[in-house]
Amino acid sequence: MNRPTHAPIQISPLAPAHADRAAALHVAGQPGTFLTALGPKVLAVLYRVLPVSPVGFGFVAAFEEGSPLAFAAVTTSTGRLFVEMGTRRLPALLPPLLTRFVQQPSLIVRSAQTVIYPFLAYDEEEAADQPVAELLAIMTDPTAQGQGLGAALITAATDACRQRGIALLDVTVDAANSGARRFYARHGFNFRRQFVLYGRDMALYRLPLVVS
Template identity: 30%
Template sequence: MSAELQDREPISIEIRPYAAFDLPGMYRVCLQTGASGQDATALYRDPDLLAHIYAGPYPVADPGLSFVAADEQGVLGYVVATADSHGFDAWLEKTWLPPLRHRYPRSLAADPGDGTLDWQRVEQIHTPRPSGPDALYDRWPAHLHIDILPRGQGTGLGRRLIDVLLDALRERGVRGLHLSVGASNPGARAFYLKLGFTEAERHGWGSVMVIDPTDVRG
């Protein structure tokens, strides 16, 4: 996840609902921000693998909660979300993950020792989603992923994308949104705190941030 911390000169950026032709650009953005906001291209042999998990399924499952930011060079950022994390996880297990598990067999989930991380994502694809009661999902059922390329950072784009998503969640009556922030990305944590998120959980890997969309107006 990437986020801006300071203002830059404004550039012309359009935010619009997701369209199918945006998906290749979203996959590119996901990879180029996939190392705690930095370019993860060198970390993956398969350039699509990261986005198969963190970008691709969301506009397929619920395109109404996916929004794209674009300028004259193309897609430079997006926010994707689900309003129902329980339902989304069930949909992943039934619809999205089986073809990926066939494409990326479990045998690929072995560290080749060359610094690439494909094997970790393959293991993630083959790890069943937890089921049953979850206090976090019950109180804050929606979750999001947001990524912005460096040329869009520091322009206020992160706030604009979050505001658009919060508006969409309010229209659906969704009263809780959560996201995860890695410990290696303190700038993102500061960004969310500035937007009104609070820290619900802290772990060794990072924090879970939460917000009630009905408490915030864009």
């Protein structure tokens, strides 16, 4: 996509109305990953829940008045978010999830790993006495990458974290995703360690935020 000359980037809060678009961006941005394998309908439930959950917030980015080309999603409790999806949102979640389980039974085991993932990623040394949030996803439409949308979303997400008194922002990324790892390092995230999830090496990064 050619960016309109000098078109300003517009950032808006992620809303349930963006859920289908966010799910489509997720599928395009992360081909071959577990969450993408669950399908856009399951992802749309996640992105409908997150912005109205007390433990979630996010942003979408666009050029001028255009449709969103990128989004970022943050949670202060991955565990509570999953519990919310599996309880209050179960009627919406179950049909698309069961369809995918029937089509691809191996997804059942990986779903169970996802529910215990907050515990896998947890490390005593990382236990912080400061409030921590997790950047669950940041995705830019493949046709619009490298044009500053991701950077604008990081700024919006970190500003929102500071406003909420969050002192640390964690992100887990596939260790082989060198582009995203460079992106996080450039935005001040520090590499913490690697761990294995879904049989793949994952890298955990943490961004310290100055809270005034």
